[in-house]
Amino acid sequence: MTNSHPIEGLMTTAMENLKQIVDVNTIIGEPIQSPDGSTIITVSKVGFGFAAGGSEFGQVNSKSDSDQSSDESEQSYPFGGGSGGGVTITPIGFLVANKQGVQMIHLHQNANLYEKMVEVAPQALDKVKEILSNNQKGKETSD
Template sequence: MDHPIQGLMTTAMQHLKQMTDVNTIIGDPIKAADGSVILTVSKVSFGFAAGGSEFGKVESSGRHPFGGGSGGGVSINPVAFLVINGQGVKVLHLDKQTHVIDKIIELAPQAVDKVKEMMEKRKGDEPEFEI
């Protein structure tokens, strides 16, 4: 027979699972007046705890009395919007720092190309020395 704490944990986990689905992370599409489609992107965090105790006194049935509890919670925070229109797809971040990191990643290949160009130009400008 399963321990009572297992039943508490299973019940709490099932209820947490029912509270969220993929539509919680990527929201339902919203059609704007200009024809754009907007989707919310959210960060979902879960918390879960369970505990129990068996007391020292044995019941008349020979079983220890059990006391326990479990609980959980979900935090949903919007982090960005996806805007889809005739010009393409744009990600609008709500967190400015995330936006900066994305820009750096986006511009990294261009920066590498510029450095390569500068290095090649410099190579041609160097005087040749013979020893």
């Protein structure tokens, strides 16, 4: 018999069951082939929480007084505990791959704002460089 604490068993059981629920196919779904040859993959956001706790309520002798020696007494504590966990899965969009390329289609428009900012940033920087260089050239010709 091992000397593992009862809470270890609670935590192991809860984590193994949550591990079975959350796998890569939960976040990135199974690919779906459409009739036009496009591949559609669902993308989800997964939230995960886990808690475990326990307590021992005092010392209880596991052997009778006549069976114990003073140095070799084994004592156990009554244990009370529990564990739990939760998973939330929120779909956020679809990844579509077809002949035209790969496109992310968001279900929520607010999430799309950041993607558009990243797409437009290089063009905006080029425009700023162009304006600054035109201002610099204008100053040189006026001098």
